[in-house]
Amino acid sequence: MNWDPTRPLIVQNDLSVLLETHHLEFEQVRRTLSRFAVLLKSPDHLHTYRITPLSLWNAAAAGMQIEEMLSFLQSYAKFGVPTHVMSSIRKYSKRYGLLRLENVGHELYLVSDDTVVLKEICGFNVLKCCLQDVRGERAIAISADHRGFIKQELIKLGYPVEDLAAYRRGEYMHISLLDAMDEVETPFQLRDYQKHAVDAFQRIGDGGGVGSGVLVLPCGAGKTVVGIAAMARCSCATLILTSNVTSVRQWKREILAKTGLSEADVGEYNGTCKDVRPITIATYQILTHRGKKEDEFSHMRLFNEREWGLIIYDEVHLLPAPVFRATANIQATRRLGLTATLIREDGREDDVFSLVGPKRYEMAWKELEAKGWIAKVACKEIRVPLSSYDQDRYGSAGARQQFRMAGENVAKLKVIDHLLQIHANEQILIIGQYIDQLKRIAAHTGASLISGGMAHDDREELYERFKTGSVSLLIVSKVANFAVDLPDAAVAIQVSGSYGSRQEEAQRLGRILRPKSSGANVAVFYSLISEDTKEQDFAIKRQLFLVEQGYQYRISSWKEDGQNLREEGQDEVQAHLRENVSAFAGFDS
Template identity: 50%
Template sequence: MNGPLIVQSDKTLLLEVDHPDAETARRDIAPFAELERAPEHIHTYRVTPLGLWNARAAGHDAEQVVHALITHSRYPVPQSLLVDVADIMDRYGRLSLDKDPEHGLVLRTTDRAVLTEVLRHKKIKPLISGRVDDDTVTVHASERGHLKQELLRAGWPAEDLAGYVDGEAHPIALETGGSPAVDGHARGTSPWSLRPYQQQAVDSFWHGGSGVVVLPCGAGKTLVGAAAMARSSTTTLILVTNTVSARQWRDELLARTTLTEDEIGEYSGARKEIRPVTIATYQVLTTKRKGVFAHLDLLDARDWGLVLYDEVHLLPAPIFRMTADLQARRRLGLTATLVREDGRESEVFSLIGPKRYDAPWKDIEAQGWIAPADCVEVRVTLPEPLRMAYAVAEPEERYRFAACAPAKDDVVKALVERHRGEPTLVIGQYLDQLESLAQQLDAPLITGETTVRQRQELYRQFREGEVDLLVVSKVANFSIDLPEASVAIQVSGTFGSRQEEAQRLGRVLRPKGDGRTAHFYTAVARDTVDAEFAAHRQRFLAEQGYAYRIVDAEDLVTLD
């Protein structure tokens, strides 16, 4: 036994990165283990109940998990851990929600003691309306989502077999052959088809009924959504992060499906259109007036057959509460990472649905569907006066102080010069820092203050090569329409957000026409919280197999 993995009884897995079988082991444990720490040589993963239940819902069984651990472990795997893995995975499905022709929504069990146990929970008991027999109780139909949440918290996740309403039928088909312009909008002009992994994602979602599809940025999550809509052929509510995303979804649906402009509505701060396919922003749905969510009626405005959540890892808390009432509708979440910095992954599991499909980034890269990426952390040293100022700064001010270090400006200018002529994004968090960089680089700046029309125009110029350098705030984290960016330079971020790091790398991963490698740089101030947050942000990408090279700002010439 000389595997790359050390399996410990506390359910931590230590992966030796330099081992020749490390990549195979990483891929095999990815469905059920989450990366916690990723220093240079040994990566630490943890096996959690939620990870095991997600694996179980995605079709992996305990035998496969045990086999992966034993196969790759350097030492004998603790017997207690193997027993725990089997017992935890066996908890999923001992309770199931189903539809009974006589009693309506029911909770059934294959283990009478488990049902007896959960019915004693004070938060579960009020959700039950009666008893059918020793193994079955009736559930208030309106409490389907709430019950799933509470059962998960009790450690007994229920498999939802209760099915879904058909919703209002509406014909939707993929437009794969290319066709003439319709209503002034150019349809796709060249034939295309779903990639194999996109088709697998749609099939897995449809077979499961509801759940989450995890694909790398640039791998075509929008097309998975469009294909799911075509499979459903019903009225569809699409929830997105912002108005720019809403309009990009609209453009993509017009180009890739048989939908016309009259069939797609935008429900945002600017417009309030309800049509067979309605694209709404999270912001407008979570807007309160006099303490009440003013636009909740949208959820009942049509008999939706499908509710689609873009960037599901960013769902605001009120949307979770609304989703608890939508359990009879098919729900599809799309994301590049299920990591949530607020720890609410369990809410996604219970209310949107379990992970139905997850494609490792490196596998998609190997197939040529996303660009290979070179990730580099460029470390700058604060000059002595700034080090002293940092040392005496209030703790809550230290990150901003370090993140906006003037030494980073020289790094950015050197990297922009190094990649002159290549489509480049400079990305940051703090507006004063970005305004200064935009001025020094003589480049357009896009922030939350930039109007939607201005953003769309600058994105168009960038796509078409009229502009090859943009300075952007976090509003660009979720732009799905910057296909030609090949260089990203990150100067500051949302503290230690792993999901943001994934989104920002995703800005440059769309495949390049000439097959070139993408470049993702992060400027970091050493010996500060900036470096600590950078290490945390990189965890998710390390889990996907991306290695960060670390260079000193003074050694930029040696990057190659």
């Protein structure tokens, strides 16, 4: 068939899509494609995406139309779009909204205009416990207690449920946002994209009121502010679940600074303080804490401590399995998920979709960067040869030991010294996985180390000194991956990480994304990788999500003399691209 070599996409029959990275329209095409497809691989020349049922359902829930997807692919596909791909996109996209949960009076029904599908569902053994009786050809009465379970099971069977049933109003709580009209020292107003995010959440449920769903915004984009604005729209008692005590304190500070609420209205629920107030902020860790493995999760009772009208899941991609189970039982309570990435390393994205809610809004990282709302970041991977000591041991070690040796490669110390010299007048974070390695770096540089073993108040004091500029270098473990507000951090040096964790890479880059007060709204993210090791293999996977957001890693090799970093040439990449693209000339769609 005729083909157009000037187009950047190759759409394949297995629903994978290849995108040429050096095409003039790469950035525009990448942004649209990522709305309904998932990035799988990101070599320099061709990125590989996969269209999945879940990616299509999230796109549909966020408002993307079937014809918009098909028209896009047809406009940019080099060899056309295979018929199977067209039919699959239509088939799966139409399934979102095919089944709905609706109220008729006080009863809950599973409703569909497709009587064949509804009859098929009645035959699934796993659902018989929650299907009560058939009401005509298009509705099945179900128990309200099974609202979460039926959504979980149906999505596994390939049928996502659009939940339009009513939500409890919850305990009324007047929440007003402070703005420039209020005589306060730090007035604020929602940025355009923050307002759009809250509006997207508010359009769902209760006949136009607030329902459930996930808002996806980059680190540094003000997800906390969006959550507070959603609380104000709901005006009800709210339970906020977040990743750690630092985040709890940050939420409380922001709530008190940006609303008319007082200290008496806002409680903390964690390991040292269990104060349940109309607005309560808790950690995931305390909810999943139990003395022994066989003990009950006693703190899960927090879900029933008040008539919550809204539950906010901060960093929803970290939601632990026991909290999923509790969430399945509270589907009549409004739910808002906040995250920078829907990626879960355990593959439970479908549970987020069915139990917390589908994606309602997403803002591209690069779009916010272009508007100056987050810092411009250059990502640089520096490949460091193993030290001679590590080289002798590496070959005979097991896979897990090899990965750790590569991460703790002592040769990285010279690179750190070099980078600290280059960025001598900037605020720098050194981030790593292994405490022994971080202790060595702290001893070598004389900088303070923040880890899980440090008292929370001591951490806060160091963070504050970093903010004021009296400390310009901090060494942090994974405790700083989330919810650490250090707006002037301009350089991050990642010395080791958790295997191929894409979410961790994104969160660590997020530490330097906040706009800088100095005026130069730029930052640099370095990732030190041991060359020709397991760490280099995993680095490719770690970077996948950020590459999907439009960040490009410039790769350099560290020379033994320490005098320079040699950047990899691009001529070979361009030649490889031409060879690979021409190889598809005979592709049969």
